[in-house]
Amino acid sequence: MKKLLLATTLILPVALPAAAEGELNIYAWADSISPELIAKFSEETGIEVNVDSFSSNEDALTKLQAGSSGYDLVTPSQHFVKIMADEGLLEDIDAYELDAYDQLDERWQGQWWDPENDYSIPLAYGTAGFSVNRDKYDGPVDSWSVLFEPTDLAGSIALLSYPDEVVSAAQLYLGVEYCTEDKAEMKKVYDLLMAQKPAVVAYTSDNIENRLGSGEVAAHFWWDGNTLRLRNSGAHVEYAMPKEGLVGWLDSFVVPAGAANIDNAKAFIEFMSTVENATEQYNYYAHSAPVEIDESKALYTKENAPELFPDVPVVFAQACSPAAQDLVTKVWTDLLQ
Template identity: 35%
Template structure:
């Protein structure tokens, strides 16, 4: 789930103050907005006597651009798997040998999805989840599929939202056409764009900022991350989340130490700290997403551990696709996305 962060504990400074010289005994975290339980950072700060600073970003691309522009004060970042691979090719990631640290035995090796780091020598698989549909039950009683979602939009123009995200939105188009979200076929990508363009007149907005709109009923449904379950579980009578029957994308973020990190030892300590089952479970319980830590999953309450949206059954997992680094082929997506956004 990605949105603006609020209300952290006193041990954490919400600032871009990671820039410049970092004092000894500090850790500068650069993460998706509201994507780590503040208590996890508080506990690390207290146990190790470390001052933790947190800055947030809204997309993989924003994070990469900032690092490439010379933001040298950060220690750890949380890229999605395909961005992990891009950053590795750009030589931005430190080799940590996290796979040799105590706690590595707790990590489900099915989450070693990085093509450039198949053995976990660099980054720690962190958290994962589906990207489906959040909806207001007072506006739409039930949604089971992308077909339902767009059919409702056709009858109620302007009442649904798609993410303002090139890969995610074109991924929906590819899924609806029975194609891979990592297709390199220009014709398939063009077809996905046309599929979205056909539905665009009925789409109210492309946005990440959807939660208040769905909660209030101002919008009926939105393309969104499984982190929506944080709100659905608080208000199940009025809110719902579904993984569409045709399939959906999934994300996984990894924790990587930057080569430019001024506090590499503290960063490595954090990787080891986060592999403790009780710490990973603390994060997953608050975030309402999947954990890569098998022992942590066992510690979760049954309503989370057995929730079919947070931890989908095998037959649903088979329908979830994760993005890969497409290299030069991404230019085709850029061109099609520009057409979608400007027409």
């Protein structure tokens, strides 16, 4: 009943594609899945694939909570996999029985977000940090202080429009625990971001390539592989390696509860996890692959893609308690009030 009612609310218009056979509706990070691989999958199986995109984990969570999302496959990050599973929003697909599971690097198996490997198969992992345009800024990028307590960069910084990664990064810089429920600790985070605000031109998660590539801003909160792709397209950008650490993320395929095309979703997961296809996906997406790939055909190596091989600590984002999450929200709302 709740689902039915929610589907009619004005705020969240939801797409309701027909649950026909031979369909697969994917909801993934913008430009995160190789279009060639999708075409190849459709050709091999005759399954029609529709892809919609999101630009924050929060968007994906909200869409699933609204019910009847119509999606068969979603790719949230690890902490949101945990929240979605705890909230009963995911279909138990016995992921550990899939061939894809055997392809996984051991360090991604049986982790805290999906201890029994019931729900998820990872697709990509990487870090969130910040990137600078080297035509606009030639200073050091070895600490978060460059971004959070800017001198040279003041007036030329953009952050993301959601608190998730930004607050985590500020916590790394200040040495505050992720998901702390201690108000005094979070006040420090707030004070840092508030003091930084006059130096920030925008809080936005869209169109980052252009904004940073064109030099409209000299520094942007961003992701490793996206920076790599922009650099390879000719832009003079560099991904910072702050000594305090980077915010780690791992995106996984999950199937929303009640999805119409579960078998197709599993088939796609298997398809994406074969060595050949995973290599092609790695070369397209330019984020690290959690499954086995063919090193001889991989485009990115430690030499030509330092973004993907950080030599600083990587601390993965956690699923916060509601109380801790409220503090994160309070920091953000007070910041933008």
